[in-house]
Amino acid sequence: MELHITANLTVSEGVAIWKEHLEPLRAQDILLGTPALTHSKEWLVNFTAECGDQCGFNFLALHYYTTSLEGFKAAATQEDMHDTFDMSVWVTEWANGGPQCNYDDIVAFLSETQLVWRYGGHAERQPDNASREYFNNDSIPHVTEF
Numbered sequence: 001m002e003l004h005i006t007a008n009l010t011v012s013e014g015v016a017i018w019k020e021h022l023e024p025l026r027a028q029d030i031l032l033g034t035p036a037l038t039h040s041k042e043w044l045v046n047f048t049a050e051c052g053d054q055c056g057f058n059f060l061a062l063h064y065y066t067t068s069l070e071g072f073k074a075a076a077t078q079e080d081m082h083d084t085f086d087m088s089v090w091v092t093e094w095a096n097g098g099p100q101c102n103y104d105d106i107v108a109f110l111s112e113t114q115l116v117w118r119y120g121g122h123a124e125r126q127p128d129n130a131s132r133e134y135f136n137n138d139s140i141p142h143v144t145e146f
Contacts, residue, residue: 011046018047018055026056033061034085036092041081048085059117060085063093069105073113088117 009017014035022032034057037044048055060081066072072094082089094106110119 011043011050014047015050015055018051023055031058033057033059033090033092034087036061036063038063038065041084045084057085057087059090060087061090061092064091065094069102069109072106073109082115089115090117091119093120 007014018035026032034044035047048057062075062081064072064075066075091110110116
């Protein structure tokens, strides 16, 4: 969407896909989150503007990858994102990028903040990358109820 290593769609492509495949799910009372972002608030602002009232969202979906707990806190509770879109935040994916930011600290923070409605982590796909692997024998993955 806004990053070449993700879906890398233009706003117009994203809107067309949303209207065809996702918006019809609202009639089935399925909760729909915004396209999940990693970097660009501008992309989502343009997306919601182009969708107009033809797209409905129940929550703001965010991805975040970090090397610091403070950086994660700032991103996960971006009051300007919350205020801009007036939606609860679901951190749909996160990963810690180093020893400065551990899984247990992130879960403790997410469990306490009022701006985050739901959350779920992201497992490193390459288990030999120990600095980013937070699912190990000593920890139990936490996600909120769906």
